[in-house]
Amino acid sequence: MTDATANSPALPDRKHSGSLMEHTARTRRRNNAEKRFRAYGLAAIGIGLAALIVLLVSILSQGLPAFSQTFVTMKVYLDPAKLDKSGTRDIEQIKKVSTFGYAPLIRAAMQETMTANGIDPEKFGLSEKAAEEMISKEGAAQLRNFVIAHPDQIGQTVEFKFLADSRIDGYFKGRVSMASAKLDSNVSPAQLQLADALKKAGVLKVGFNWGFITNPDASENRPEAAGIGVAIIGSLYMMIIVLCLALPIGVAASIYLEEFAPQNWFTDLIEVNISNLAAVPSIVFGILGLAIFINWAGLPQSAPIVGGLVLTLMTLPTIIISTRASLKSVPPSIRDAALGVGASKMQSVFHHVLPLAMPGILTGTIIGLAQALGETAPLMLIGMVAFVREFPAAPPEGFFDPASALPVQVYNWTQRADPAFTERASGAIIVLLIFLLSMNFLAIILRRRFERRW
C-alpha cells in the first residue's frame, strides 16, 4: 500500500469533459482553420484555371485565323510570247524569265476575270495596277514555279488559285476594316469594296490554309505566303536526333549509376552535377553549342544537327534523373529474386528491373523531348533564327542543311511589323501546342501499356 502510493503520484479527479453536442472553442478554431485552408486551395486552383483559360482563348482567337486564307481563283493564259520567247520549250530558257515577266499575265487574268463577272474596277476608282495589287506579291512566284514544273502547259489557259494580299485576307478575318484601310498605305477602301464584289462573284473565296503548314517562311511584305513547313521539318529532325542520342546515353548512364557504380565521393560528385545541369539555363547550352559544335567542330550553322546536339545536352539530365528515379522505385525484392535464382547483375537489370522501370523512363524521355521541342534560346545562339526558305533534304544529309524550328519561328514572326505575322505566330503556337499535347498523350498511353503491378 505504501509502496504503491510512493511510486505513482495520485491521479487528479477526472472531471466531466462537457457535451459532445457542443463544439469547444479549440475544435471550432481547428475547423475554421481547415475551412480557410480549403478555400485557399480552391482559390489557387481557380486562379490557375482562369489563367489557363485566358491563355488558351487568347491564343486560339488570335491564331485560328492563320489556318484560313483568302484565295483568288482565276484563269491565266500562259502566253508563250512572254514565257518562252525562243519557242523551244527549253527549261533553261524558261527559267530565265523572272517573276517580273509573270506579273503582266496575272494583271491580264485579273482584268479578264473582272470583265467576265461584270465588275468594272474603274467604277471603284481603281487602276488596273491597284486591282492587281490585291493578289499577293507571291502570286507571280507561284505561277513561275508552276510553269517551271509543267513547261508543257505554256500556251494553255490554266485555272490558278492565287493567294490574296494579306490586307484583303485580313479584311475577311476582321483584322482590316474600311476605317483602318483609310489610314493604311498598303490598301484602300476601294480595294476592299472591289474585294467584296469579287467575293460575291465567287472569284474570291476563303478556304483552309494548307500553305500555312506546308510552306516555308516568307519575306516581310508577303505574310500571306508564310508557313511553318521548314520549321516543322527542322523541329522534327532535331527531335529525331535528341531521341536517338539522349535516350540510349541517358538510360545507359542511369543504369550504370544506379545499379553498377560503387557508392563513393566520385559518383556522389557526378550525381550532384547531373542535378545541377538540369537547372542550368538553356541559353548556356546554346553558348556551349556555339563554342564547341560550330566554332570548334566546324559543324554548319542553323543546322538541325547542331540544334539536336545542343538539345540532347539539355535533355540528358532530365532523362537521367527520371530514369534513376524509376529504377530506384523498382522494389529490391525483384532484384533479390533474380539474383537468388542465379541471374547475373546484368540479367537481373535487363530482364526484370528495366521492364518494370520502362513506363517511368518513357514518361521522363517524352517530357524531356517536349521540353526540347519548346526550347528557343539555345537555338537562337546557334543560328536557327536565320531566314530559311529552302526545305532541308531528307536525313541524314538533311540534318546538316539549314532549317528553322517551331519556337524560333514564333519568336521570329512576333518581331515583324505586319499584324498578319502576329496571327501566324499564334497559329504556329497552336501547332506547337498540338505537338506537345500529343506527345504528353503518347506518354500517358505508353505508361498505361507498360504499367505492371508487383
Next chain:
Amino acid sequence: MDTKEIKFECRDCQVYYGDKHAIKDVSVDIEDKTVTAFIGPSGCGKSTFLRCLNRMNDTIDAARVMGGFLLDGEDIYDRRVDPVQLRAKVGMVFQRPNPFPKSIYDNVAYGPKIHGLAKNKAELDEIVERSLRRGAIWDEVKDRLDSPGTGLSGGQQQRLCIARAVATEPEVLLMDEPCSALDPIATAQVEELIDELRANYSVVIVTHSMQQAARVSQKTAFFHLGNLVEFGETGEIFTNPKDPRTESYITGRIG
C-alpha cells in the same frame, strides 16, 4: 543420423557491416538431406549468416565477410568462384514472396532458361511441371500457367517462389523466414513441403517461430547477438539446452 555427409562447412566466420561486427566466430556444419533451422531474436545475425551462404551479401557494399565457407570442400569466397554459378547451386527463398511480375510459367522457367537447363520447349515444360509439383502448387495453377504470378495468394506465391528456387536444381535451399508473411494454413502447407524437400536437398531455414523450428528441422542453431550460442540436434536443443541463454530464449524470457 550422424552418418550424413556434410554439405556446408563454415569455419570462424565473421561479417562486418561497416564498423558493426554482425557475425562473430561462427562455425557450423550443415548436413546434406537435412533441415537445419537458425533461430534467435531479431537482429541476432541469423539472416545475415544465411545470406553469406550464397553470397547475397555481395550486393551490399558495406558488408565484409571473412572466414571459411566450404561447400563440398570448396571455398565459396575464393576469387575464382563466380557468385552466379554458386547461386544456381544454392537456391534461396525470401521472407516476402517475391514472384516476378510475369506469368507463373515464366517465373519458374526463368532460372532454367538462363542456366541453359532445357534444350527445347518440351524439356522446359517438363522442368516447369516437375518444379511446380515439387513446390506442391501444380494442382492449383496447372490450368492458368499464363496468368501472372503476382495474382496468386500469399501462400501460393511463396510456394511458387519455392518452385522457382528448385527449378534450377540446386543442392542447397536457403529459406529466410519463408512463412512470416503467411497465414497458419499456408504455413502448414509450406512446412509440409519443406519436409518433403529434405529428401533431395540440404535445407537451411531461418525462423522466428520455435514451434516451426521444432516441427521441420533436424538440426537447430541458436544465434544471439552475432554469436552462435548452441548448435545440435533439434530435439536436444528444445528439451535439454546446454546454454542458459538458449533455455531462456526457448522458454520465452529473452527475445
